[in-house]
Amino acid sequence: MEKINWTDKFNIGHPEIDRQHRQLIEMLNRLTGTPDVTTSSETVSDILHNMTQYAQIHFRTEENLLKTVEYPDLKAHKKEHLAYRKKIVDLCKHTMLGFHDVPEELLRYLHDWWSDHILVEDMKYRDFLQS
Ligand SMILES: [Fe+2]
Structure with missing residues (x-):
């Protein structure tokens, strides 16, 4: 699967949020970039597990900030x-x-969700944060 290249277009302009987004995209790229992605591989289960945990932390940070x-x-x-x-x-x-x-479906979902979410949904609060 194609990697997500982090460019300026992903920046929200909030250092902590941007750092977390970048970290999540890195984890995702490591996951989709692992050849023969199998659930029995330690690397894969580690990344999946860490990514899920990290996403929770990130959502909490973001929701608290927006609140x-x-x-x-x-x-x-x-x-x-x-x-x-x-x-x-x-x-x-x-x-x-x-x-x-x-399954490809899981990787595809992660890949599409994170890029769409940051670029579309998170961008909606960018201007609000800056004002
Ligand atoms: Fe979000």
């Missing part, structure tokens, strides 16, 4: 995070239960 600045669309934004969590739990469960290989 502090009284971002008007926080509710909708939280919904996006929740949908991600649910989908990941679902996909990971299926992956761990039934397959030796990490």
